[in-house]
Amino acid sequence: MIRQEYVEQLKETRSEWEGWGSSAVRNAGPEIVRWLNKQKHIHTVLDFGCGAGVLGPYVRQHCDRQLIWAEYDPSVPGKERSPAGQYDAIISVDVLEHVEPCSIDETLEWMRNNCNRQFHHIDCNETTDRLPDGRDVHLLVKSPEWWEEKLVPPAHGWMIMERHVHDKRKRGRFPRRSCTFVLERQG
Secondary structure, three states: OOOHHHHHHHHHHHHHOOOOOOOHHHHHHHHHHHHHHHOOOOOEEEEEOOOOOOHHHHHHHHOOOOOEEEEEOOOOOOOOOOOOOOEEEEEEEOOHHHOOHHHHHHHHHHHHHOEEEEEEEEEOOOOOOEOOOOOEOOOOOOOHHHHHHHHOOOOOOEEEEEEEEEEEEEEOOEEEEEEEEEEEEOO
16 A cells, blocks of 8 residues: 555654644544544554554543544554554544555555445645655545545445535635545445
């Protein structure tokens, strides 16, 4: 799913930016808790691209039940092992825009094959932040419409249950836009 050269870029970036990978609660925490509290059949969750791991403690504190919470992030020591097994849900917050274009189809296919529900919050903007090789840290700057088509290709048995586009105030020279998708396997 991820090239080792890119993992090294992410590790170097993470070591230079204190707090990188800690925006999940700020950007989608309450929304995720509301969703999980409505989805009583979700018991196992994979936080895909968990970064600093702030979402799990937040969910444990605010969710109305105990969940089995797993974390994966290839650039975080102790969380870099590729996830195995099936999950009731996979959650990603500000992650998919960081996936290399050559790996996005394989990554999304892996997710579709390993869960029945998905929650994704995706940033749709360029940044001023750079990887050590000079690339924008957001490797996939795409529109919500592009993400919708990519997340639910025809004949895959998935349906979008919720779709939200968030237009935020301008920060720096970039207008801020993100999108949220809640997906469910049909049949």
